[in-house]
Amino acid sequence: MEADEGLILNVSSLPSPESHHSAGHKTFRKPLLGKDKWQSKTLKRKLQWADEGTPAKQKPKLSVSPIKKCTKEANICVKGNLSSKSPPKKHSTDRQNESLRSRPFIKTSCLFKNNPKIPEIHRGGVKQVQEKVFTSDSFSQLDLHPHLISTITIVLKMSSMTSVQKQTIPVLLKGKDALVRSQTGSGKTLAYGIPLVQSLQGMKSKIQRSDGPYALILVPTRELALQSFDTVQKLLKPFTWIVPGVLMGGEKRKSEKARLRKGINILISTPGRLVDHIKSTKCIHFRRIQWLIMDEADRILDMGFEKDVTVILNALNAESGRRQNVLLSATLTEGVTRLADISLHDPVSIAIVEETWDRTTPEQEVIGSPAHMEEGGFAIPEKLKQHVVVVPSKLRLVTLAAFILGKCKFEKHHKMIVFFSSCEQVEFHYKLLLKVLLGGQEAEEPECLPLSSSHLKFLRLHGNMEQEERTAVFQEFLQSKTGILLCTDVAARGLDLPQVTWIVQYNAPASPAEYVHRIGRTARIGCHGNSLLILTPSEAEYVNSLASHKINVSEMKMEDILSNLMKDDRFKGHQWGTKKSRGTNPQEVRERATVLQTEFENYVHSGEGTVQWAKKALQSFLRSYTTYPKTLKHIFHIKSLHLGHVAKSFGLRDAPQNLSASMAASPGKKTKLQPKRPDLRRKTQGKRRLAEILRSEYSSGMDSGVSKVKRKKGHGKPGNKKMLS
Numbered sequence: 001m002e003a004d005e006g007l008i009l010n011v012s013s014l015p016s017p018e019s020h021h022s023a024g025h026k027t028f029r030k031p032l033l034g035k036d037k038w039q040s041k042t043l044k045r046k047l048q049w050a051d052e053g054t055p056a057k058q059k060p061k062l063s064v065s066p067i068k069k070c071t072k073e074a075n076i077c078v079k080g081n082l083s084s085k086s087p088p089k090k091h092s093t094d095r096q097n098e099s100l101r102s103r104p105f106i107k108t109s110c111l112f113k114n115n116p117k118i119p120e121i122h123r124g125g126v127k128q129v130q131e132k133v134f135t136s137d138s139f140s141q142l143d144l145h146p147h148l149i150s151t152i153t154i155v156l157k158m159s160s161m162t163s164v165q166k167q168t169i170p171v172l173l174k175g176k177d178a179l180v181r182s183q184t185g186s187g188k189t190l191a192y193g194i195p196l197v198q199s200l201q202g203m204k205s206k207i208q209r210s211d212g213p214y215a216l217i218l219v220p221t222r223e224l225a226l227q228s229f230d231t232v233q234k235l236l237k238p239f240t241w242i243v244p245g246v247l248m249g250g251e252k253r254k255s256e257k258a259r260l261r262k263g264i265n266i267l268i269s270t271p272g273r274l275v276d277h278i279k280s281t282k283c284i285h286f287r288r289i290q291w292l293i294m295d296e297a298d299r300i301l302d303m304g305f306e307k308d309v310t311v312i313l314n315a316l317n318a319e320s321g322r323r324q325n326v327l328l329s330a331t332l333t334e335g336v337t338r339l340a341d342i343s344l345h346d347p348v349s350i351a352i353v354e355e356t357w358d359r360t361t362p363e364q365e366v367i368g369s370p371a372h373m374e375e376g377g378f379a380i381p382e383k384l385k386q387h388v389v390v391v392p393s394k395l396r397l398v399t400l401a402a403f404i405l406g407k408c409k410f411e412k413h414h415k416m417i418v419f420f421s422s423c424e425q426v427e428f429h430y431k432l433l434l435k436v437l438l439g440g441q442e443a444e445e446p447e448c449l450p451l452s453s454s455h456l457k458f459l460r461l462h463g464n465m466e467q468e469e470r471t472a473v474f475q476e477f478l479q480s481k482t483g484i485l486l487c488t489d490v491a492a493r494g495l496d497l498p499q500v501t502w503i504v505q506y507n508a509p510a511s512p513a514e515y516v517h518r519i520g521r522t523a524r525i526g527c528h529g530n531s532l533l534i535l536t537p538s539e540a541e542y543v544n545s546l547a548s549h550k551i552n553v554s555e556m557k558m559e560d561i562l563s564n565l566m567k568d569d570r571f572k573g574h575q576w577g578t579k580k581s582r583g584t585n586p587q588e589v590r591e592r593a594t595v596l597q598t599e600f601e602n603y604v605h606s607g608e609g610t611v612q613w614a615k616k617a618l619q620s621f622l623r624s625y626t627t628y629p630k631t632l633k634h635i636f637h638i639k640s641l642h643l644g645h646v647a648k649s650f651g652l653r654d655a656p657q658n659l660s661a662s663m664a665a666s667p668g669k670k671t672k673l674q675p676k677r678p679d680l681r682r683k684t685q686g687k688r689r690l691a692e693i694l695r696s697e698y699s700s701g702m703d704s705g706v707s708k709v710k711r712k713k714g715h716g717k718p719g720n721k722k723m724l725s
């Protein structure tokens, strides 16, 4: 049991009915304690900022069972027992004790004590790699069909080309293969979409629907498949005889078969689903394939799709002749170079690099071999302001909530995406934030809330959701001007969600590339945007890891984020009475944070079901924590987690004793990855692969690993080209 849980102490021994309420907003509008000097002094002394604290590990553990204490106490975090056993030495009078006893029984948690020291973030002079988004060249300068140009300018309302489009379109129009890297939100979809449509509409013998696919576009996620389909469909407006179609799983195989049978000329698919059809559907063929495009190519490989890609390449090679191949991503990694080697024919490598640190280096458009593409680190959109905040585990939840309130309730026009590392965490936080930040009625029926009635519109997206709901949520967030989307990495790649102003990473991503893609959901196509990465003190070194990839973050202070709570009187503490709060009194901020944490804890502890739910989310967090790659294990190691503190960030008052995963129950011990799915457990080879599946496919709902693992049997067939072994 953890030391600070034992420090949750009695304020009053008299229970009140309100103490057993779930969210109990009424409870928090009432003063928790009197205004007497003694209390305020004690609070002042004891509710210290985290950086004044001693690392929890160095504190002697208390022998008192926290569970016992919690059931009897009101738990404002005041050192010293206020019960009759150990009354405060000074200013303690009968009247005061009487006053204390008559106060409501309120559970709060000890947030500002025993936290590890927040390390200073030293940022060296990181020369961030940036690209110029737009060029002054217009699409009409290209040799395109006039109807295609008018579609681009009138329907899509675009006039000048982006740098990547200016570089890529002519290369592809010449019939060359290409490996394209340019920053997130720089217009890569049109960079391949325009030459693709131009070439297909101009074919000598006019394309018939019944001809089947002429082009295959592979993407890693279903949402990206839908989005790419939408773009291609727009480009095809004047060329109605060319039919696009999407295969992405989640739909009945039978209805996909029917659509294939009718004829699809530009086929957009996730690799896993396509392999399903290759193996089971007689009506799919690649006799006329002329284009193979792999968007987010590195992700396709990260996800363990390589076996599927092998199957697809073999099927294409077996049936079609010469075709054009294109690989694209904002981050091209080692694996992509290998994929490029086997799938591209004499490719042109395109990367747009501009060092903008001192603005002395002129724009460079690099065309050459893939090897030098990552030399300069990852390119980040110029107008994207990246922040990091270091927050002790116990304060993570309130800090996240205060940040959301500050941006989405008290500032206008913010649209935010918050990334978590597992589906369970997304579900848990979604419900918790709805209940506590939005309160009762709205939380019961969030879908009935008109957008305008609240700035706090929560949505969630992850791979454990039914496809229908996934699509509906994606569309809703796409169209809304505000809102907070809680999601897994299923939303990290390629999604073009306009007007997103903030990206919050509540759990750090497993690689700098993933970091770049997550933050790339904002500041797209030259717009402004912001990101916030939330780290614990033991994870602070991650900032250096980012810096080594030329990613530059500036520090935000937790105190500043928490001070947003001063704008919300729902969390006003007792001793401030009806007095208007002026400025940001650190003590009052701390108390408000404590009140908010209490609301979270009260909700979580309002029933056995919610407690179990929180434990499940915590367990899933711990499981995902074990899946960081070797290169980051020194920063993200389960051993550095303080289970009691982490539990607080899930609204749990105590460290759970009965987490089923071995690593959760005893974080100090060596841990084993335990996928929940027996098919994964049986067939997955190697820790790395399992880690990938747990983090991304299984946990984030990416459409690859599971079905792929199931299909593994057929992959060893003779004739199948071995690709990335």
Ligand SMILES: Nc1ncnc2c1ncn2[C@@H]1O[C@H](COP(=O)(O)OP(=O)(O)OP(=O)(O)O)[C@@H](O)[C@H]1O
Residues within 6 Å of the ligand: 157, 158, 159, 160, 161, 162, 165, 182, 183, 184, 185, 186, 187, 188, 189, 190, 329, 330, 493, 494, 495, 496, 520, 524, 525
């Ligand atoms: N030439 C252009 N002028 C104006 N807007 C453009 C232009 N080209 C693309 N866009 C818009 O820019 C946005 C981002 O484009 P797109 O999604 O293709 O970026 P991306 O480079 O593929 O990003 P990611 O790497 O995140 O997948 C889209 O909304 C698209 O419509």
